[in-house]
Each structure stands twice: as structure tokens, then as C-alpha cells.
Amino acid sequence: MWKVYGSSVSYYTGKLEAYLRYKGIAYEALPTPYGEARMLIEKVGAVQMPIVERDDGRWMSDTTPILLQVEQEHPTPSILPADPVVGFVAALVEDYGDEWLWRPAMHYRWSYRRDRRFISDHLAEEVGGFIRAPHWLKRMRIAKRQFTNFVVKDGVNEATRAHADKAYLNALDAMSAMLANRPFLLGNAPSLADYGMMGPMFRHFGQDPTPAEIMRQRAPLVFEWVARMWCAAQVDEPQFLSEVPPDAAALLREACETHLVQLAANAAAFGRDETHFGVTIQGCRYEKLPASRYRVWCLEELRRAFAALDADAQGKVRALLSYDGAEILWSGDIPPPRFNEDHHLPFGKAINVYGEGTPP
Numbered sequence: 001m002w003k004v005y006g007s008s009v010s011y012y013t014g015k016l017e018a019y020l021r022y023k024g025i026a027y028e029a030l031p032t033p034y035g036e037a038r039m040l041i042e043k044v045g046a047v048q049m050p051i052v053e054r055d056d057g058r059w060m061s062d063t064t065p066i067l068l069q070v071e072q073e074h075p076t077p078s079i080l081p082a083d084p085v086v087g088f089v090a091a092l093v094e095d096y097g098d099e100w101l102w103r104p105a106m107h108y109r110w111s112y113r114r115d116r117r118f119i120s121d122h123l124a125e126e127v128g129g130f131i132r133a134p135h136w137l138k139r140m141r142i143a144k145r146q147f148t149n150f151v152v153k154d155g156v157n158e159a160t161r162a163h164a165d166k167a168y169l170n171a172l173d174a175m176s177a178m179l180a181n182r183p184f185l186l187g188n189a190p191s192l193a194d195y196g197m198m199g200p201m202f203r204h205f206g207q208d209p210t211p212a213e214i215m216r217q218r219a220p221l222v223f224e225w226v227a228r229m230w231c232a233a234q235v236d237e238p239q240f241l242s243e244v245p246p247d248a249a250a251l252l253r254e255a256c257e258t259h260l261v262q263l264a265a266n267a268a269a270f271g272r273d274e275t276h277f278g279v280t281i282q283g284c285r286y287e288k289l290p291a292s293r294y295r296v297w298c299l300e301e302l303r304r305a306f307a308a309l310d311a312d313a314q315g316k317v318r319a320l321l322s323y324d325g326a327e328i329l330w331s332g333d334i335p336p337p338r339f340n341e342d343h344h345l346p347f348g349k350a351i352n353v354y355g356e357g358t359p360p
């Protein structure tokens with residue numbers, strides 16, 4: 001039995017748990033032992049959620065490489081669409097879910113009073129054992145840490161708040177358009193794209209009081225999909241689409257205009273050795289966003305996946321992604337992130353999205 005260290009309200013832990021359940025891999029969910037940070041850093045390089053201790057004694061972290069590793073060990077049912085264009089789109093959507101929707105997810109959780117109260121109470125109990133303080137003070141400290149680091153320092157303020165709010169609504173609408181036509185985003189079974197969207201949609205938007213009510217009212221198909229993902233039974237033959245359907249256009253447009261625009265600006269700032277950068281996303285100006293080496297690597301991976309496509313598939317992807325932001329996938333250079341060059345992940349040392357876990 002594997003041990004999955006994380007939290008029952010964590011973005012990436014929920015994504016991984018949903019995947020392990022689908023693959024029929026037994027695991028025990030345990031709270032992240034924050035008091036043993038030194039041991040965790042020795043095992044996996046970074047304190048983050050989730051971390052997996054396998055029954056063969058090896059440790060894994062970082063959900064995207066974990067999923068791809070487990071796919072190799074347990075190839076059926078596959079979550080990787082066979083068509084190269086659909087497969088590329090799945091990887092792009094996964095990265096959008098992993099990295100772009102993180103900001104709105106943290107904003108809804110920590111900016112809204114009901115949500116902040118609910119989650120700080122939960123986290124203080126679940127993973128706050130290492131903080132020597134009464135429960136109310138643990139809650140205050142956790143809420144302050146999260147709001148300061150992942151809302152304020154991640155660029156959400158008076159000028160950007162409406163845009164951060166809307167980012168969630170756009171994701172709901174775009175997913176609803178696809179789920180009106182099939183049970184999962186790209187076929188009759190969950191793909192990498194669905195697992196990427198499960199991070200934000202399950203343990204944040206689908207669980208925190210404010211966005212969960214919005215989901216129920218505005219996007220019942222997404223609400224239903226979250227439950228379907230959580231209890232996904234193995235399908236004998238996953239049938240993924242053999243081409244990207246027109247109903248994916250809104251999601252692809254959103255991923256390009258937000259996530260890829262941000263990834264390009266982040267990579268440029270990283271190349272200039274800058275700790276912060278400003279970027280205009282869909283007309284909204286974000287200032288002083290923390291630069292991330294990890295996200296330069298995310299972009300490098302997407303560019304590598306694009307470059308590995310044959311000319312015909314590249315042409316199809318370019319035609320599908322005729323939106324602002326997409327060019328960074330195939331044109332220009334990005335600075336090398338110098339991370340995971342030997343493809344050691346999910347084993348060995350991972351890095352946090354920001355510095356030692358929180359933004360500079």
C-alpha cells in the first residue's frame with residue numbers, strides 16, 4: 001500500500017488521489033508531516049503536497065511526472081490519448097489546470113471570509129500539529145501565510161481581483177461546453193486533461209463554499225463531472241477522440257490567453273534574472289508576479305512536446321491554437337531552466353513552484 005502525504009483539501013493531492021483511485025492503486029492518505037521537513041527534503045527535495053512513499057521504498061513527488069511514471073508501470077486503462085494532436089492538447093490543458101488556475105483557486109479560498117474560515121479551521125486540525133499554539137492562533141497564522149503568499153504576493157489586488165474571479169467562471173463555461181457532449185473532456189474516460197482540471201475543480205472550487213455554490217448554480221455539468229472523476233470506474237477500452245472537437249475552442253483560447261501569456265513573461269523574467277515581473281493578461285495588468293524556475297520547466301516541457309510532433313500534427317496544433325499567447329510553444333527561445341535535465345522526476349529531488357515553497 002502506498003502512502004500519500006498531503007491534505008484532504010489540497011489541490012494537487014486531490015488530483016493525485018482521483019488518479020490513483022481510477023487506476024485501482026491502493027493508498028493510504030496521511031497528513032503531510034510538516035514537523036519532519038528535513039526528512040522530506042532529503043527524500044524528495046521540496047516540502048509540498050502530495051508526496052508519495054511507495055511500497056518498494058521509493059519516494060515520488062510532483063504530480064505530472066508521477067502520473068506519467070505510473071502510466072508506464074500500469075498502462076491500462078491509459079489516460080494518454082493516442083492521437084498526437086489530442087495528446088498535446090491534453091498536456092496543455094493539464095498544465096493550464098495545474099499552473100494557471102492556482103491563482104484564482106487560492107484567491108477564492110483565502111480572500112472570501114466564509115471560505116477562509118472553513119479552510120483555516122480544517123487545516124489547523126489536519127496539518128497544524130507542528131504549530132505550538134492554540135487552535136484559533138493556528139488558524140490565524142495559516143490564513144495569514146496563505147493569503148499573503150498566494151493571493152497578495154501572487155498579484156491579486158483591487159486592480160486584478162475581478163479578472164481573477166472571472167478566470168474561474170471562464171474555466172467553468174469552457175468545460176461545460178465540452179461536457180455537454182461527452183462524459184469526460186476528451187472521450188468516454190478521463191485523460192491527462194481531466195486530471196489537470198481536477199486539481200482546481202475538486203478540492204478547491206468544488207469544495208470551498210463560495211466557488212462550490214457558483215459551480216452548482218452556473219455549471220452543474222462540471223459539478224457532476226467532479227463526482228464522476230472521483231468515482232471513475234475503469235473503462236475496458238478508453239475511447240479518446242481522434243481529433244480535437246470544436247467544443248474545446250473556449251478552453252484552448254483561455255489556456256493560450258492566460259496560461260501561455262503568463263508562462264512566456266515568466267520565462268523572459270527568469271532569463272533576465274529578475275525575481276518579479278509584470279504581464280498583461282486579457283487586458284488586465286498584473287504587477288510584481290513572482291518569477292518561477294519551475295514554470296520555465298513547465299514551458300520547456302510543452303515546447304519539447306510540440307517539437308516532438310511531426311509536421312502534420314504541428315500544423316494542426318497551430319491551427320487549433322490561433323490565439324494570443326500560443327506562439328511561445330513554437331517560436332523564439334526560452335532560457336534553460338536547468339531543472340530535471342536528466343528526467344529523474346518523479347523520483348529524487350523536486351523543486352517548489354516558488355523558492356522554498358512561498359514566493360519571494
Ligand SMILES: N[C@@H](CCC(=O)N[C@@H](CS)C(=O)NCC(=O)O)C(=O)O
Nearest residue numbers: 010011012048049050062063064357
Ligand atoms: N508541481 C507540484 C505542486 C505541488 C504544490 O505546490 N502543492 C501545494 C499545495 S496543494 C504546496 O504544497 N505548496 C507549498 C506550500 O504551501 O508551502 C505537483 O504537481 O505536485
